[in-house]
Amino acid sequence: xxxxxxxxxVGILVFVLMIGAGLLARSYWEQRKVELALEVIxxxxxxxxxxxxxxxxxxxxxxxxWEVSAKxxxxxxxxxxxxxxxxxxxxxxxxxRTVAMRGRSGKVILEGTDLERVEVxxxxxxxxxxxxxxxxxxxxxxxxxxxxxxxxFHLKGTQLEFDGESLEVDLEQQTLRVSKKVRMTLWPQG
Numbered sequence: 553x554x555x556x557x558x559x560x561x562v563g564i565l566v567f568v569l570m571i572g573a574g575l576l577a578r579s580y581w582e583q584r585k586v587e588l589a590l591e592v593i594x595x596x597x598x599x600x601x602x603x604x605x606x607x608x609x610x611x612x613x614x615x616x617x618w619e620v621s622a623k624x625x626x627x628x629x630x631x632x633x634x635x636x637x638x639x640x641x642x643x644x645x646x647x648x649r650t651v652a653m654r655g656r657s658g659k660v661i662l663e664g665t666d667l668e669r670v671e672v673x674x675x676x677x678x679x680x681x682x683x684x685x686x687x688x689x690x691x692x693x694x695x696x697x698x699x700x701x702x703x704x705f706h707l708k709g710t711q712l713e714f715d716g717e718s719l720e721v722d723l724e725q726q727t728l729r730v731s732k733k734v735r736m737t738l739w740p741q742g
Contacts, residue, residue: 636658
């Protein structure tokens with residue numbers, strides 16, 4: 553009889569331990585599912601804010617002022633930054649003049665809904681009327697309406713060609729300033 557009682561007690565203990573282990577495993581699994589869901593939610597804003605054929609335009613009094621487009625963009629709302637691939641930045645002037653800057657990648661920095669700055673990197677090509685600017689890094693500053701190429705650049709026009717470092721182009725005043733290592737070639741008209 554004692555033997556049967558021992559077996560019964562051991563059986564009950566094993567049964568209770570198995571139920572406890574099952575409940576513990578279930579609790580662990582439920583907690584792990586919640587953790588995984590939180591990880592997915594953290595990643596979701598980046599995934600949800602991926603934009604194909606990004607396009608942003610500012611129109612003032614019925615006239616296009618600037619336009620930014622890109623093949624692909626990722627919007628980081630908290631930072632006010634749009635990371636872009638294949639960006640094209642165009643600035644339009646009242647007299648019909650247009651300046652266009654394109655590159656491999658970049659960042660569009662917004663202040664609310666307004667454009668503050670566009671940074672472009674990689675194989676940059678800027679069309680400034682009859683001039684073509686080539687560089688590896690440049691940015692457009694909306695507040696000063698200017699393009700900056702802080703590194704080396706090459707600028708070619710119909711009557712001149714020059715290289716240098718640290719270029720600033722004032723688009724409104726149609727002036728440029730080169731700070732370092734200027735080398736220029738002029739060609740006579742005709």
